[in-house]
Amino acid sequence: MPPYDKLDRSAQLAPKKPAKNGGQGVLQGAISGFGAMAARAHLPGWQSRNGVSIVAVHDPVRERRENAIDLIRNVRVYDDLAQMLRNETLDFVDIVSPPDGHASAARLALRAGVNVIVEKPLCLTAAEFQELINLGRRYRRLILCVHNWKYSPVYRRVHELIGAGVVGRVQYLSLVRMRSEPAATSSSGAGWRLSSAAGGGILIDHGWHCFYLAHWLLNGDRPMAVSSYFQFHRQSGVDDLADLRISFRDNRLVNVLLTWNAPVRRTGALVVGSTGVVEVEDNKIRVGRASGRSVEYSVSEASDDSYHPGWFASAAADFERVLKEGPDAEFARVNLAEAATALALTIAARKSAARDGALITVDPVE
Ligand SMILES: NC(=O)c1ccc[n+]([C@@H]2O[C@H](COP(=O)([O-])OP(=O)(O)OC[C@H]3O[C@@H](n4cnc5c(N)ncnc54)[C@H](O)[C@@H]3O)[C@@H](O)[C@H]2O)c1
Numbered sequence: 001m002p003p004y005d006k007l008d009r010s011a012q013l014a015p016k017k018p019a020k021n022g023g024q025g026v027l028q029g030a031i032s033g034f035g036a037m038a039a040r041a042h043l044p045g046w047q048s049r050n051g052v053s054i055v056a057v058h059d060p061v062r063e064r065r066e067n068a069i070d071l072i073r074n075v076r077v078y079d080d081l082a083q084m085l086r087n088e089t090l091d092f093v094d095i096v097s098p099p100d101g102h103a104s105a106a107r108l109a110l111r112a113g114v115n116v117i118v119e120k121p122l123c124l125t126a127a128e129f130q131e132l133i134n135l136g137r138r139y140r141r142l143i144l145c146v147h148n149w150k151y152s153p154v155y156r157r158v159h160e161l162i163g164a165g166v167v168g169r170v171q172y173l174s175l176v177r178m179r180s181e182p183a184a185t186s187s188s189g190a191g192w193r194l195s196s197a198a199g200g201g202i203l204i205d206h207g208w209h210c211f212y213l214a215h216w217l218l219n220g221d222r223p224m225a226v227s228s229y230f231q232f233h234r235q236s237g238v239d240d241l242a243d244l245r246i247s248f249r250d251n252r253l254v255n256v257l258l259t260w261n262a263p264v265r266r267t268g269a270l271v272v273g274s275t276g277v278v279e280v281e282d283n284k285i286r287v288g289r290a291s292g293r294s295v296e297y298s299v300s301e302a303s304d305d306s307y308h309p310g311w312f313a314s315a316a317a318d319f320e321r322v323l324k325e326g327p328d329a330e331f332a333r334v335n336l337a338e339a340a341t342a343l344a345l346t347i348a349a350r351k352s353a354a355r356d357g358a359l360i361t362v363d364p365v366e
Helices: 003-010 036-047 062-071 081-088 099-111 126-139 154-165 202-217 310-326 330-354
Strands: 027-033 051-060 076-078 092-095 115-118 143-147 168-179 223-234 239-248 251-257 265-272 275-279 284-289 294-296
Touching: 027 036, 027 099, 036 051, 036 062, 036 092, 036 310, 051 081, 062 076, 076 081, 081 099, 081 154, 092 099, 099 115, 099 126, 126 143, 126 330, 143 330, 154 202, 154 265, 154 275, 154 284, 168 202, 202 239, 202 251, 202 330, 223 330, 239 330, 310 330
Parallel strands: 027 051, 027 092, 051 076, 092 115, 115 143, 168 251
Antiparallel strands: 168 265, 223 239, 239 251, 265 275, 275 284, 284 294
């Protein structure tokens, strides 16, 4: 049984006042789930912010708590999230545990009156999404999902090019994620990524990123219907290939291809507009125009590991700013609209794959 189930029934934490910036103008934060992503991207991101101090870490695994002690000066560590929320006076909790624990941890933190930032996926069901939004409203606390690919220099540039009208009106978008295996976790091997009970599978792991990117690149447009085809990992049974065809309004089409069985690692995109195309392969960007002219807009960036610490540092800066603006900030509204789109597509794509690729209407999640 996941540890949070027990906590949720036993612990109704009284909401505390937020830490009021620790009394010294520094936000007091904690991390729940100190695995690879937390240690390699979130922690360096928070440590790059003068206005933030990570004062506590929660992780059920002793080695991970010890790793936190090694990396963070004076940190207090917990194996119990409810206890951390009771003992600490926090401005926020950063949830970086495996996907199946996100909703219950966010619920507990919001009920304790603590702002929340959550790694993708924000949650796994429409009911969880609704509950978290309602808790955020009730306790006037922020809840944001980490959409770090929006900070990737490549996709920022693609977004700028589309916004500047370089390819005209976007008609078609293809997003491709090829990997030869799931990313490693802090435990040995692929860990939760190969467990459907823990929220594994490639759709959740990579699809969420493609869905909020599509939402962003199509200027907030909503998906209408999806047809999807999955293949499954032989031993674990989780989806390890997902091929999706998503229709948006006005005949706009998005294709998403995700695989953990590719012979090479590639992250690519193709944007077809009314007057030109953008082709993306890793850090290379090429714009082709109807005139036949072709222009390179490539960016240079340090190697693409699976954790992207630089992108999280930018996400952390936005979170810090939005925390000061409050839960009604425009940034928070847009972030939750992206998360709602990503979740709605995840649910509909699963239904479609279970029905041999039948076209499934994407029910809005709100
Ligand atoms: N945005 C990105 O680019 C990106 C990249 C990698 C991972 N992630 C996300 O980060 C999260 C963690 O992934 P990871 O690769 O670090 O995995 P990981 O397995 O390395 O880390 C997970 C950590 O959570 C701990 N944990 C397990 N159950 C827990 C619970 N109930 N409460 C708190 N902690 C618990 C584990 O002990 C481990 O230390 C996932 O949600 C994943 O989707 C995002």
